[in-house]
Amino acid sequence: MGKSPKFMVFHLRELIYTVVFVLLGIVLVISLIFMFCNKNQGKKENETTSSQFEAGVYTSNVTLNGNPMEISVTLDSDHINAITVDNVSDTIATMYPLVQPAFEDIAKQIVDTQSVENIKFSDDSQYTYSMLYDAIVETINKGVKGKVAE
Numbered sequence: 001m002g003k004s005p006k007f008m009v010f011h012l013r014e015l016i017y018t019v020v021f022v023l024l025g026i027v028l029v030i031s032l033i034f035m036f037c038n039k040n041q042g043k044k045e046n047e048t049t050s051s052q053f054e055a056g057v058y059t060s061n062v063t064l065n066g067n068p069m070e071i072s073v074t075l076d077s078d079h080i081n082a083i084t085v086d087n088v089s090d091t092i093a094t095m096y097p098l099v100q101p102a103f104e105d106i107a108k109q110i111v112d113t114q115s116v117e118n119i120k121f122s123d124d125s126q127y128t129y130s131m132l133y134d135a136i137v138e139t140i141n142k143g144v145k146g147k148v149a150e
Contacts, residue, residue, distance in 0.1 A: 006028050012026050040105070051077030051078055052078055053075040053076065053077055053080075053143045053144060053145060054077055054143050055076045055078075055143075056074075056143060057072055057073070057074050057075075058073045058139050058142040058143045060075075060138055060139040062131070062132070064092050064095075064096055064099070065091075065092075065095065067089050067092050068087065069085055069087055069088045069092055069099075070086040071083045071084075071132075071135050071136060071139050072086055073136065073139045073140050073143065075140070075143040079114060080111055080114055081111070082107075083089045083106075083107035083110060083111060083136060083139075085100070088100065090105070097126070098125045098128050099128060102125055102128045102132055103132050105122070105129075106119060106132055110140075112128070116137050116140060121133070
């Protein structure tokens with residue numbers, strides 16, 4: 001029995017202050033969580049509701065050695081649906097046999113990724129790829145919202 005009981009004395013005022021401050025701290029933390037979570041959700045909703053493109057079919061012409069060919073891009077409000085080449089003459093197909101496969105490769109990459117970034121060019125026909133790529137990007141830019149047509 002060498003130990004004597006110890007008593008702790010609390011003043012009621014100190015206990016009430018402690019409880020009030022703990023409750024205020026909890027309310028502050030919860031309000032900060034809601035404030036930042038709702039802010040991020042609002043941004044995501046705005047991003048998904050705002051469309052990136054003006055829906056429609058946009059065209060541009062590319063001339064190869066005096067022979068025109070027409071590039072068409074079909075857009076809806078959020079996607080690049082199709083990229084096609086029209087009016088390819090027999091002269092272009094004969095003189096530039098890499099044009100059609102290069103165009104199909106670029107168009108497939110852009111439609112699959114929905115972006116004109118990081119498009120891979122074939123090493124053996126860099127010039128053909130870059131010329132077609134520039135024409136496709138120019139056509140897509142005609143349909144980008146907020147961009148002034150040149």
